[in-house]
Amino acid sequence: xxxxxxxxxxxxxxxxxxxxxxxxxxxxxxxxxxxxxxxxxxxxxxxxxxxxxxxxxxxxxxxxxxxxxxxxxxxxxxxxxxxxxxxxxxxxxxxxxxxxxxxxxxxxxxxxxxxxxxxxxxxxxxxxxxxxxxxxxxxxxxxxxxxxxxxxxxxxxxxxxxxxxxxxxxxxxxxxxxxxxxxxx
Amino acid sequence: xxxxxxxxxxxxxxxxxxxxxxxxxxxxxxxxxxxxxxxxxxxxxxxxxxxxxxxxxxxxxxxxxxxxxxxxxxxxxxxxxxxxxxxxxxxxxxxxxxxxxxxxxxxxxxxxxxxxxxxxxxxxxxxxxxxxxxxxxxxxxxxxxxxxxxxxxxxxxxxx
Numbered sequence: 001x002x003x004x005x006x007x008x009x010x011x012x013x014x015x016x017x018x019x020x021x022x023x024x025x026x027x028x029x030x031x032x033x034x035x036x037x038x039x040x041x042x043x044x045x046x047x048x049x050x051x052x053x054x055x056x057x058x059x060x061x062x063x064x065x066x067x068x069x070x071x072x073x074x075x076x077x078x079x080x081x082x083x084x085x086x087x088x089x090x091x092x093x094x095x096x097x098x099x100x101x102x103x104x105x106x107x108x109x110x111x112x113x114x115x116x117x118x119x120x121x122x123x124x125x126x127x128x129x130x131x132x133x134x135x136x137x138x139x140x141x142x143x144x145x146x147x148x149x150x151x152x153x154x155x156x157x158x159x160x161x162x163x164x165x166x167x168x169x170x171x172x173x174x175x176x177x178x179x180x181x182x183x184x185x
Numbered sequence: 186x187x188x189x190x191x192x193x194x195x196x197x198x199x200x201x202x203x204x205x206x207x208x209x210x211x212x213x214x215x216x217x218x219x220x221x222x223x224x225x226x227x228x229x230x231x232x233x234x235x236x237x238x239x240x241x242x243x244x245x246x247x248x249x250x251x252x253x254x255x256x257x258x259x260x261x262x263x264x265x266x267x268x269x270x271x272x273x274x275x276x277x278x279x280x281x282x283x284x285x286x287x288x289x290x291x292x293x294x295x296x297x298x299x300x301x302x303x304x305x306x307x308x309x310x311x312x313x314x315x316x317x318x319x320x321x322x323x324x325x326x327x328x329x330x331x332x333x334x335x336x337x338x339x340x341x342x343x344x345x
Contacts, residue, residue: 020228020229020232022229022311022312022316023228023229023232023233023236023312023313024232026232026233026236026273026308026309026312027232027233027235027236029236030235030236030237030239030240030273031236031239033239033240033243034239034240034242034243037242037243038242038243042242043239046238046239046241046242047235047238047239049238050234050235050237050238053234053238054231054234054235056190057230057234059190059194060190060193061223061226061227061230062197062223063190063193063194063196063197064193064197065219065222065223065226066197066200066201066215066219067193067196067197067200068219068222069215069216069218069219069222070197070200070201070203070204070215071200072215072218073204073211073212073214073215073218074204074211105193106275107310107313107314108226108314111226111314111315111318111319112218112222112318114318114319115318115319118319118323124323124326127323127327128326128327128330128331131327132305132331132334135304135305135307136301136304136305136334136338138304141276141304144276145276145280146280146300149280149283149284150280150283150284150287150296153293154287154293154296154297157293157294157297157342157345158297158300158301158338158342160341160342160345161294161297161337161338161339161341161342161345162297162301162334162338162341165301165305165334165337165338168333168334168337169305169330169331169334170330172329172330172333173326173327173330176326176329176330177326180326
């Protein structure tokens with residue numbers, strides 16, 4: 001943390017409340033849309049129907065957060081920074097996208113790893129390439145969901161159309177960060 | 186619980202056990218990290234799961250599949266990207282929707298734009314994970330960098 005810098009983090013409580021603003025807002029919209037569509041009883045039924053899903057999710061999120069924390073404490077930060085953090089050329093972006101695509105376990109593992117890479121001072125372009133590789137090219141999701149449900153032709157066309165996008169997103173991110181920092185475009 | 190969940194639980198237990206055997210300090214650090222992350226995301230994850238359950242029946246799948254048919258071209262790609270960006274929930278929510286839309290006659294390139302937007306932009310995931318863990322400055326730039334991707338994927342798929 002940059003002590004004495006202009007952007008001192010707000011107190012803990014205010015920060016955690018700010019974090020909840022978007023979920024609370026979206027939930028309010030969801031409740032309003034659901035009541036308008038299905039009435040109060042339908043909304044209550046849908047909310048109760050989500051109960052078992054929450055139980056499964058608690059196990060999944062708990063296990064994934066523990067696994068991510070274990071990965072985080074063993075992650076070779078210095079090596080990751082050297083490998084992905086140079087901020088030059090498209091090879092680090094390609095590698096970051098590749099690492100993202102084989103990261104298994106959903107957002108509960110990918111985001112803690114992303115935070116660990118950020119803490120290891122991997123540059124923002126590679127962070128976005130990692131996140132894009134994980135979201136667009138996730139091997140786990142293709143095997144479990146896309147191939148069985150949508151068929152091989154769909155998968156192949158989609159992969160052909162998307163394989164370069166982590167690099168594209170990383171390059172856009174680098175340009176945005178440079179502009180925000182007021183450096184040369 | 187499916188096979189992936191069970192594998193995840195086993196991997197987490199194995200990881201913790203190995204860490205406990207090799208390095209107690211790292212274990213303490215890992216538990217502290219897991220605790221902090223749980224406090225950061227748990228309320229948001231619960232809220233977003235409920236929101237997804239409430240919104241799913243509201244999404245008019247038949248209307249959407251009409252708008253993104255194979256003849257809808259570039260406009261359909263844009264509509265698909267827009268719809269995909271606001272589909273809430275994980276793959277157990279989005280893939281059934283995509284299957285319904287595929288069955289109802291949506292075009293392949295348009296569905297690719299939709300699925301790409303769901304995975305790359307995913308407002309529910311921004312709310313539940315990205316904002317609490319990475320902060321607003323990163324999220325703002327990341328979203329701008331990701332906005333063109335679903336459209337690029339859809340347009341590339343139109344060419345194939």
